[in-house]
Amino acid sequence: MAHEYSFYPGCSSQKGASGSNQMVSNETMCDKLDIKLNAIDDWNCCGASVGYSGGGELARLTISARNIAISEKQHPDQDLIATCPACWLATRETQERLHDDPQMMSDANKALAEIGVEYQGIKKPARHMTEVLVEDIGFDGIAKPVTKPLEGLKIAGYVGCQSNRPYGIAGESFENPMYLDKMSEAVGAEALTGYEKKASCCGGALMFSEQEKSQALVKEIIEAAYDHGADMIMTPCAMCQMNVEAYQSDINEKYGTKFDIPVVFYSQVLSVAYGSTASEAALDGQLIAPKKLIDIANK
Amino acid sequence: MSDLNQKMVEKYKGNFLQEVINNVEEGETMKMCMQCGVCSGSCPLGPHWEYPPQHIFMLIRAGKRDEVLNTDSFWNCTSCYNCIARCPRGVQITHVMHGLARYQKVLGLAPKNQPTEKFSQLFWDNLVQKGRVNELKLGLSLYFMNGFGEGIKTALKNQKLGMAMMKAKRMNPAEMFGGHGVKDPAGFQKMVKKAHELEAARIAGEES
Numbered sequence: 467m468a469h470e471y472s473f474y475p476g477c478s479s480q481k482g483a484s485g486s487n488q489m490v491s492n493e494t495m496c497d498k499l500d501i502k503l504n505a506i507d508d509w510n511c512c513g514a515s516v517g518y519s520g521g522g523e524l525a526r527l528t529i530s531a532r533n534i535a536i537s538e539k540q541h542p543d544q545d546l547i548a549t550c551p552a553c554w555l556a557t558r559e560t561q562e563r564l565h566d567d568p569q570m571m572s573d574a575n576k577a578l579a580e581i582g583v584e585y586q587g588i589k590k591p592a593r594h595m596t597e598v599l600v601e602d603i604g605f606d607g608i609a610k611p612v613t614k615p616l617e618g619l620k621i622a623g624y625v626g627c628q629s630n631r632p633y634g635i636a637g638e639s640f641e642n643p644m645y646l647d648k649m650s651e652a653v654g655a656e657a658l659t660g661y662e663k664k665a666s667c668c669g670g671a672l673m674f675s676e677q678e679k680s681q682a683l684v685k686e687i688i689e690a691a692y693d694h695g696a697d698m699i700m701t702p703c704a705m706c707q708m709n710v711e712a713y714q715s716d717i718n719e720k721y722g723t724k725f726d727i728p729v730v731f732y733s734q735v736l737s738v739a740y741g742s743t744a745s746e747a748a749l750d751g752q753l754i755a756p757k758k759l760i761d762i763a764n765k
Numbered sequence: 766m767s768d769l770n771q772k773m774v775e776k777y778k779g780n781f782l783q784e785v786i787n788n789v790e791e792g793e794t795m796k797m798c799m800q801c802g803v804c805s806g807s808c809p810l811g812p813h814w815e816y817p818p819q820h821i822f823m824l825i826r827a828g829k830r831d832e833v834l835n836t837d838s839f840w841n842c843t844s845c846y847n848c849i850a851r852c853p854r855g856v857q858i859t860h861v862m863h864g865l866a867r868y869q870k871v872l873g874l875a876p877k878n879q880p881t882e883k884f885s886q887l888f889w890d891n892l893v894q895k896g897r898v899n900e901l902k903l904g905l906s907l908y909f910m911n912g913f914g915e916g917i918k919t920a921l922k923n924q925k926l927g928m929a930m931m932k933a934k935r936m937n938p939a940e941m942f943g944g945h946g947v948k949d950p951a952g953f954q955k956m957v958k959k960a961h962e963l964e965a966a967r968i969a970g971e972e973s
Contacts (some may be wrong), residue, residue, distance in 0.1 A: 477898040480945050482937025484900055484930065499781035512887075515844035518863035519870055520889025523790045525960035529896075532956070547811055572890035573967075577960035581952040584867050589828075609883045631846035640850040667809040671888070674907055676810075676841070712926055734952040753926075755867060 469602055472541035473503035474533055474592075476553040478704045485550070485704030487751025491733040492595065493551055494747060498611045498740040500601055504544065506537045512556035515628070516671040523563075528577045529571060530560035531585040535578065549595045549733075550628070551628035551703045557592040558633060563696050564588070567610065594629055596702050600645050601636065608652040613741040614762055615654025621735065622661040622696035623647045624687065626706040630665055641665060646700060649732055653739035663690040668709040677716075684710055685717050688725050697758050698728040700735055707731060713752050728756035738763045767873035769969065776832075776970070781830040788968050790864030791857035798822040804848035804858045814838040818848060821865070837876040839866045871968065883910050895946025896953040901936060902944070927942050 479492075496503055504623035510533060511517075513526040521529075534557060537546045548554040564571040565588045575585055599608060623646030629635070630643050635715035638645055643665060666687055669680025687710055691699050701707050711729035718725055730752065737747035744763040749756060766774075777784040785792040798819070805817030816824060824833050827947050839862040848858035866882070869875050875882050884907060891903045904927075905936045908919040930936035 478894075478900070480897070482934060482940065484935045486935055487933070508948050510953060511892040511898050513892065516881070516885040516888050517892070518790075519866050519875075519885040521863070521957075522867050522871070522964050523960065524964040525957050528956060528960045529953075530871075573960070573963045576963060577956050580956045580959050581949065627843075627845040627847070631850040667843050667847070670807075670843045670845065671884070672810070672843050672881060674843075675884040679810055679813060679841075680843075710932075715925075751935055753929050753933055 467734050468500045468502045469598070470502045470541075470544055471547045471593075471598065472537045472544040473505045474509055474512075474537065474546060474548040474553055474557065475505055476509075476548060476550040477514075478550060478708075484708050487748035488549060488704050488707070488731045488733060489749035490746075490751065491731055491737050494737040494742050495618060495733040495740070498737070498742070499599075501598065501603070503547075504541050506540060506546075507531060508536060509533050511666045512553045514552045514556070514671065517556075524570065524573055524577070526556070527560045527563055528574045530556050531564060531574050532578060532581070532583055533557060534592070535583045535585045538586070545590055545598075547595055547598055548592065548675075549702075549704075551594065551626070552705065554592055554594040555628045555633065560586040561591060594635070594702075596629060596645060597635055599649070605648050605652045606672065607735065608649060611740045612653050614739055614765065616650075616735065616739050616759075616762060617654050617756055619650075619655040619762075620658055620695055620697045621646075621650045622658045622691040622699045623650060623664055624661070624691075624699045624706060624710065624729075625664050626668050626701055626702045626703045627665070627670070628705075629702050646702070646732060649660060649736070650700065653736055655735070655739075658694040658696055661690060661694050661696070663687045668706050670705055670709075673709045673713070677713075678720075680709065681713055681717050681720065684713060685721060685723070685725075688714065688717070688727060689723075691727060692725075696727065698730055698756050700730050700732050702732055704731075714754065725752060728752060728754045728759070730756050730759065735759065736756070770872040770874065772969070773872065779828055779830075781828045781833070781848075781929055783947050784830070785865070785868075789861060791860040791930040792864060794855065794857040795822050795825065795861055796853040798856050799854055801811055801853065804852045804856070805854065807847040807851050808841075809845055809847070813841050822856075830850075833865065834869050834872065834874045835876075837879045837882075839863070839869075840876075840879050840881040842866070871965075880910075893954055893957055895944065895950050899940050899944040899946075901938065901940040916943060938942050948955050 479489040650657040
């Protein structure tokens with residue numbers, strides 16, 4: 467029987483948005499793993515990480531509470547999950563904050579009453595897509611649909627920040643999370659387990675406002691992947707993917723480097739291992755073509 | 766000095782720690798700080814802060830209100846949560862830094878031309894308009910946040926990336942005309958407005 471979840475897609479996953487390659491490949495991957503995602507109808511933005519200053523605390527918690535309340539109404543018995551680490555974090559944080567602070571809870575519901583919505587409180591913590599894979603499917607389950615083992619492919623698993631901190635995946639450490647490495651190995655690739663920048667920050671939204679400071683961070687993330695002989699960097703986060711992939715030519719110009727390394731989502735890597743075509747795995751959505759992965763997909 | 770700022774100075778009479786505890790997101794957790802400095806050492810942009818988090822906590826305890834509310838330090842927070850993950854005392858540092866930035870802004874003290882302050886306001890305004898972020902409009906407003914001439918320069922500089930994103934179907938020019946959103950944006954805005962009113966009333970010490 468299919469695993470079913472209430473799904474919060476988030477802004478960057480929209481058709482034609484910066485993370486649409488994640489959306490497409492995630493659907494492909496879920497098909498192969500018999501996971502059914504039921505998108506919440508009429509979801510809104512979570513406020514992401516920079517929403518704090520324009521939004522303040524209560525408005526930010528209120529907009530996420532709206533998503534949770536709608537999800538519980540539409541898919542009452544299903545876990546709420548998100549592919550985007552920021553969406554997940556904001557949702558889960560809202561559940562905790564409103565649970566711990568009755569005044570905040572009451573105020574959030576006063577604001578929600580303006581649109582006739584009521585948030586009833588935490589039922590089950592929101593989950594990240596990778597938690598579904600690790601906990602509900604398991605690494606054996608991830609290995610099962612493999613038809614094209616990714617032999618010889620060297621992958622630097624770049625976990626980044628918000629899928630890892632402050633909540634993270636159960637059983638993992640904040641400093642050296644291993645789940646991406648285990649995923650790589652489950653589909654026959656070589657995991658570069660010693661990749662020391664796996665949990666480093668890419669600058670997040672500050673890539674837009676503080677480009678130099680953020681690009682200095684990304685430079686180190688890429689350099690370390692090259693040091694380990696990586697063919698590609700693999701991440702669960704749309705922000706990380708964009709920041710590490712899109713500015714390589716800027717960084718090259720600034721630092722005299724010659725970076726040209728593909729940055730893909732784990733859902734793209736798994737999809738290819740499961741026999742999907744390059745376009746089903748959204749490999750045409752990359753700015754730097756992951757040639758080795760495309761070759762395997764075309765085989 | 767803004768009216769609210771004046772009011773707060775009078776209300777807390779030099780007890781800045783209490784002011785932070787009462788008005789800054791997760792502010793009460795900073796009471797647990799033992800000045801170990803792990804937060805400052807863990808921050809990816811640590812070297813760029815005038816006062817890194819540990820120093821800010823010390824300044825708050827010392828009642829150095831002007832120093833804290835006039836620095837742009839916390840706008841360097843990338844929300845990586847390293848500090849929270851490593852703090853041995855459970856201080857919700859990331860949130861306190863966000864909260865200080867927000868409080869500074871509410872008091873009318875946000876530093877002029879702070880790029881992250883500007884961007885985060887653009888981001889929030891963008892999302893409130895339709896309930897979802899319109900990446901194209903956000904990108905363009907970001908280019909032009911420092912004026913028209915600067916905007917044209919930035920847009921030209923980023924043209925190559927924009928074209929590549931479009932080719933990869935990760936940027937949609939049609940978003941300029943409408944774009945995605947919630948079904949009832951007016952209702953969404955009403956809800957956000959109510960939340961802002963409730964929060965403002967709480968900070969001003971009025972019963973909601």
